[in-house]
Amino acid sequence: MKQKLGQDDDWAYVYVIKNPSYNDVCLCAWDSVLYAGTPVVYETRFGLDLGIVVGPAPVPGASYVPGHSEVHGACLHFADEKEEDDVRYTASESAHQCDSCFCCQITKEPEKMKVDGSVTWIDHLATPSEMARYAENEAKEEEAVKVCREKIRKHNLGMKLVTTHFLLGEPKVIFFFTADERVDFRDLVKDLVAVFRMRIELRQIGVRDESRLIGGLSVCGRDYCCHLMTKEMEPVTIKMAKEQNLSLNSMKISGPCGRLLCCLAYEYDYYMEEKAGCPPEGTRLRLDRELWRVSEVNILSRKITVAGSEGRTIQIPFEEVSFNSETGFWEVSEEYQEEIFSS
Numbered sequence: 001m002k003q004k005l006g007q008d009d010d011w012a013y014v015y016v017i018k019n020p021s022y023n024d025v026c027l028c029a030w031d032s033v034l035y036a037g038t039p040v041v042y043e044t045r046f047g048l049d050l051g052i053v054v055g056p057a058p059v060p061g062a063s064y065v066p067g068h069s070e071v072h073g074a075c076l077h078f079a080d081e082k083e084e085d086d087v088r089y090t091a092s093e094s095a096h097q098c099d100s101c102f103c104c105q106i107t108k109e110p111e112k113m114k115v116d117g118s119v120t121w122i123d124h125l126a127t128p129s130e131m132a133r134y135a136e137n138e139a140k141e142e143e144a145v146k147v148c149r150e151k152i153r154k155h156n157l158g159m160k161l162v163t164t165h166f167l168l169g170e171p172k173v174i175f176f177f178t179a180d181e182r183v184d185f186r187d188l189v190k191d192l193v194a195v196f197r198m199r200i201e202l203r204q205i206g207v208r209d210e211s212r213l214i215g216g217l218s219v220c221g222r223d224y225c226c227h228l229m230t231k232e233m234e235p236v237t238i239k240m241a242k243e244q245n246l247s248l249n250s251m252k253i254s255g256p257c258g259r260l261l262c263c264l265a266y267e268y269d270y271y272m273e274e275k276a277g278c279p280p281e282g283t284r285l286r287l288d289r290e291l292w293r294v295s296e297v298n299i300l301s302r303k304i305t306v307a308g309s310e311g312r313t314i315q316i317p318f319e320e321v322s323f324n325s326e327t328g329f330w331e332v333s334e335e336y337q338e339e340i341f342s343s
Helices: 081-086 128-155 187-195 207-214 238-243 270-273 336-343
Strands: 008-019 025-030 037-042 048-056 110-117 158-168 172-178 200-204 283-287 290-298 303-307 313-317 322-324 329-332
Touching: 008 158, 025 037, 037 128, 048 128, 128 172, 128 187, 158 207, 172 187, 172 207, 187 200, 238 270, 313 336, 322 336, 329 336
Parallel strands: 172 200
Antiparallel strands: 008 025, 008 048, 008 110, 037 048, 158 172, 283 290, 290 303, 303 313, 322 329
């Protein structure tokens, strides 16, 4: 691994690197400008391997730049900021959304930032010969899967082989598998060493990791989040679905892996932050000399629904409700009460 000798801190360009074989994502530093798609060799948790530059890492403290509001679908094209003035949109229903937009993302030039000694440095840029060897390894991986599965059947082991990967930087092959319980694969390793004549590593993974390795289409019609973009497999709980007013039927909120959908965790923090600024369900509010009960808090519409006597309900915007720290009660602004009860 490339290191800056004699220095604990240094200035460098930091990039998001993704391993195309087992979808690990990490931040790596390099001393010159690299662009998306550049193949590099870097130190992974398994050893030196190939990685692809996804783009520059976000600069700490940089302001958020939203995407273009008139893009109506996923866009695979990229453009410079200079092209924004040339954007032309068409109202034709038959036109593709990418025909006239400049893109939904704007490429940014990498910026040097301060990195500490814990940041991984790219070992070197991948050479043409390494790329050729990587292609050869991909072809060999298919055959390795067949060989390993045959050996698993031979030893009658309770394990399912998911995929195989040959490292680029050293003679080592990794077999990823799932199993319901601990597996004694010592005899299997001996057989595999005899066939491949290199270091063998068998790594047991979970069902969520299996989906992350293989990929596929989720219920939303897009590629699995874990396979496409998620860096770490964060825990997902049923509480996240409850806080977002989603169905608590696990069959409806589970992915193909059988576990709760990863996307349940994406907006959970936002829902919790928004709910902290409004009264929870069951809270009593005094309106027009009568007590009303909060029956629903809708984060998307930013309104709360209160229920009164005789089945009456009123929807009140968040901004009209505030917490009175002196009385310890939630209150609705007098102006809004006059507006809804004067008519």
